[in-house]
Amino acid sequence: MATTAALAQPPAPLVDAAGLSRPRRARLPVPRPLRRLAGPLLLVALWQLLGSLGEIxxxxxATPGQVLAAAWDLARTGELxxxxxxxxxxxxxGLAIGVTLGVVLAVAAxxxxxxxxxxxxxxxxxxxxxxLGLLPLVIIWFGVGEEPKVALVVFATVFPVYLNTYAGIRGVDGRLVESAKVLGLGRLALIRHVVLPGAVPGFLVGLRFALTSSWLVIIIAEQLNATSGIGYLMNQAQAWYRTDIIVLGLLIYGLLxxxxxxxxxxxxxxxxxxRRGFDGN
Incomplete structure (x- = not known):
């Protein structure tokens, strides 16, 4: 009973150096999206400060202010x-073709x-x-139109999806497969209700890598024999030393x-x- 009474008592107030008690201050929780934005915002503020002081x-x-001005001009004219x-x-x-092809090949293998x-x-x-080493060969195969750019995106996205989906299928717990067989599931039902759902986490990991790879490839593909696209815009800006437009293009790719x-x-x-996993709490 004494232990229960002790646990039920409120926490003791904080005591300062003079021995006087002061109330415990309640902390206001900061939303997680705001916390995630704190680092980039501090970096942008430092970048603007150094540019305004003439250190860059x-x-x-270009400074963030100049990048925003360039974005406004391009948006106003419709170029952006x-x-x-x-x-x-x-x-x-490219993603539609690459992801579909990667899933089909992973399921077959x-x-x-x-x-x-x-x-x-x-x-x-x-x-x-x-x-990117395949670029000359892709140009020979498909010419200099839209096809080589899409083909490079396909090539960059099919492999992450295939590898992770294939690993997800082969990584399904064998005990689940045995339990499903004991319950009388046939091969098609086993694949539908056990194997494919178990491979979804691997597929999503591959999809995440595929999305990143697609933007890394398109930024290069659009700077070669292109007449439109963010990469083309950056390539044109390079000739005029417009670092504001170049930085704007990089920021757009990052935001995408x-x-x-x-x-x-x-x-x-x-x-x-x-599936419940560790969330960092």
């Missing part, structure tokens, strides 16, 4: 929207040993090839990658409600 030459690196749309269309087309023998060794060889990662996180919360 605008011809070498048209070039951004061109980049989004190319990435969307993960579910069937013959598929593994025919597909996995070939994919392991091809994935070691440098994507951040948005794509947020979409994958949303999918993870929706599709993986059954």
């Amino acid at each position: 030459d605008p011809r070498v690196l 929207a048209s070039n951004l749309l061109a980049s989004l269309v190319r990435v969307a087309q 993960g579910l069937f040993r013959l598929g593994e023998d025919l597909v996995d060794s070939t994919m392991q060889v091809l994935r070691s090839l440098p994507v 990658g951040l948005g794509a990662d947020a979409v994958v996180r949303l999918l993870e919360r929706r599709l993986l409600r059954w």
Whole structure:
């Protein structure tokens, strides 16, 4: 009873150096999105400060204020929207083909040993090839239009999706498979209710890498024989030493990658409600 009474008592007030008690201050919780933005905002503030003090030459690196002014000018003339749309269309087309192809190949190699023998060794060889090193060959195959840019995105996205989805299929717990067989599930039901759901986490990891790779590739592809796109805009700005437009293009690519990662996180919360993992608390 004494222990219970002691636990029920409120915490003792804080005591200062003079021996006087003072009330304990309640801390206001800071929203997590605000905490995540604190680091980038401090970096931008320091960047602006150094530029305003003349410590950074605008011809070498434009200040955030100059970047915002360039964004306003390009948005007002419509150049920013048209070039951004061109980049989004190319990435969307390449992702649609690359992700679909990666999933199909991963399912074929993960579910069937013959598929593994025919597909996995070939994919392991091809994935070691440098994507940008294929650019001259892709131009010879597809010309200098839209096809080579989309093809490079496909090549950059198919392998992360394949490797992680294949690993997810083969990493399904064997005890679950045995339990499903004991319950009388046939092969198709086993694949549908056990194997494929168990491979979803691996697929989402591969999708996240694929989204990042798509933007890394398109920024280079659009600077070669392109007439539109954010990469084309940056290439044109390089000729006039417009570092404000170049930095703006890089920021757009970064924000697009951040948005794509947020979409994958949303999918993870929706599709993986059954899985509870460590969240850093």
